[in-house]
Amino acid sequence: MIRLFETHKVREKIELEGIWDFSPIKDNEINVQTYKYRLPVPGCWEMHPELLTYRGKGVYRKNITIKQKTSLRFEFKGVSHTADVYFDNNKIAHHYNAYTPFSAIVPEVEQGKHELTVLVDNSFSEASALHIPNDYYTYGGLIRPVVMQMVEEVFLERVEFTPFFKENNWSADIKIFIENISPKNCICILKGNIGNYTFDMGVYEIPASQKFEISKTVPFPDVKAWSESSPNLYLLEIQLFGKDSLIPSDDYIDRVGFRTVTIENEKIRVNGKEIFLKGFNRHEDHPSVGASFPLQLMMQDLDIMQDMGANTVRTSHYPNDERFLDLCDERGLYVWEENHARGLDLKKMQNPNFVKQCEDCNREMVQYHYNHPSIITWGILNECASETEEGRLLYKQQFEQIRGLDKSRPLTFASNKWVTDLCLDLVDIVSYNTYPGWYWDTSPIDDYHKLVNYKNAHGGKNKPLIISEFGGDGIYGYRDEGLSKGSEEKQADIIGAVLDVFMGKPDVSGVIIWQFCDCRISQENGWALNRACSRNNKGIVDRFRRPKLAAKEVKKHFKGTGTANLEKGGINI
16 A cells, blocks of 8 residues: 555556565675565565564565556655665666655566566665664665556656635645656646646646646635644645547646644744644554554554544654555644654764765655645754754755745754754754653753743744653563652653643643654664663553553643644634
């Protein structure tokens, strides 16, 4: 399953989910003579008992049959972490980063049998600036779905939908991206619909062997807004016709919602109404599937979060599987989605590959996930070198890049630099990670005053404040009424104390707990020496989603405070 709805009615596609051949390799030789394993795709190779800790390179192979001559477009939703893709031994794509999608075109493929091969590498080296030994695990494999599409010479690449509310009605800026892979110019007609509304996008000549962009503003009176309490969604369908054809040659379908996100008077507002974020940081990690989540486990995670009263998920520390975002759209959960760079000091940020790999991740994250109404903010560079002048330049470059891609959402990053951060003036929302009672012996109220004072004096005045991480270890089943560190009681005590303070402050716009579930961590670079059981045990539920004592504290606080009492003014639709 690629999405939770059909993305094409005209374009033929085949999902390549199933069993692929696999073999570990020592170099880049893709012509493997004997494939030792048969592994599921999507999946992580660490789930096989002989590959539990394998870090290195491997080759996946899939034989496919084409019924008639056509051009093919392959879309990979996530390969961890570096991929080189070959079609009949010809290289068609190279991609870095496990958590963002990429595609590859193979023109004019002949009828018959063909071989798709993917060389995957999850090793750590200087070539990888973002995937490093860390407080979570970098799995290996084709961890998210793969789809093969049969495309015409001119096809729809993607669509960006930006809703806005003006003069008591909704409209949207619709931007369509078209690709022409033929050696000649082509005349195309574009039409669209949302619900009962149909609209013409116009007639265009698409230059040979180029990508082309079309924009139009379209009114949509009487549609229903998307919100936490009423997550109304609409299918946006775009059809492409040839010059003299009454039958579409291609189509593109995405799901959209009508909502705006603004910052006013230190508050985050959706459709003009103030919201308060209550939620979890969540890693895509499970002992049974690694980072490769089936729909059932995604739904289970969201069911547990919402049962505790959460309305927000932060995708720490990388873009999430798009099906998870689809579920958030459906359920009215707010999403902070962020790029993939966690805990990098200045030396690591000065890796020669850092700028390029972040730029690619940012672009792919925003372009592929642009239309999700649940995403209300983009985040970057969690706990990186924001206290340095050199780091500030890198933060500034990335914020400018994302603003160039999407002006409709506010931007933020999670800082742990306290009173040394130099980047608070660059953001729309100030976000702090703080761990009173765990990493330092301070009280939540002391932390609150210190953070607010520094925020207001160093570029964050009149900006919303989110407490983006807080918590402490709680090892499932370890109980101690004496509140020893690592016990479930101590974790619950910390969570309750922090929520008592920060949920009661008018200048705090959200609290996001670290973290939803326990997760596996890297064995390299000493990480396992600082984490019991080689896990980050700060989950409110354990790795199997069993609730700890802290879950009751969360539910008590989250269910006791909602957004209904904050909804003042705004768009009444």
